[in-house]
Amino acid sequence: MNVDLRRLFDRDPRPDPCEPTEVVHRDDLVLWHRPSATRSPWASGVLHYRWTEASADRGIDEVLSYFAARDTPFTWHVPDDGQPSDLGARLRARGFILEAQTDMLVADLPIVGLRINPAIDVVDVTDERTLRDSVLVQHPDWDDERRDRLLRERRAYLGCAGHLRHFALAYLDGRPIASARWRFSTRFRAIGLSGAETLPAYQNRGAYSTLVDYRARIALARGCQYATILADVRTSAPILRKRGFASVGTAEIYVWPETRSSSS
Structure with missing residues (x-):
């Protein structure tokens, strides 16, 4: 398949059938709004x-008005080929926060050479125990009430x-x-990797690479040809570049946070 x-990073704007999502889909603008009780900015955004x-x-005014009317924080994905080329600077001038600078990385499957920790057990999140554990690992700084809303x-x-x-969880010594x-x-024979949080006390033990390997093997079994990820240039991108991933571009991710949303 040529x-x-x-294009592997082109998100299908059609909403997930299992989430109530409102989509604006035009030639000049694609955005989505998914109401969330957690008020996470990652639930909605400009694609x-x-x-x-x-x-x-x-255009920026229109987007701000759209999300202000819904009292919703959101993210804005700014690729290196976006037009106009100075949109990132315009967003920063409006008060957006630069959350991440990322490499758009692609790897052919299978992926070889990942550092795997055989002591780590990885499972799909499918039951109440793994569901609760995954939310706790993903958001250790949230209070119980906010985690319960996400649960x-x-x-x-x-x-x-x-x-x-889909969600996966890594255990070490039962934790x-x-x-x-x-x-x-x-649209393509590809898997899009996202997330990957490791509790600080367990970093540098191969959990990240082990989770990449787990998801890549699932994708290969499904018949996928590629794995893609928006990888933070400070953390995961250097690891993945050494393991067969190649950059096809860069992107910045901006956040309009809850505090600005509530006051706008």
């Missing part, structure tokens, strides 16, 4: 934009047939230490 590898220098500020949402999501996102997520492309 594929422009950058695509294409404006002229003259129309960009009006209710995720419990309902995993109970819905046809959900597109949950790391979590990760993935989604299969609806």
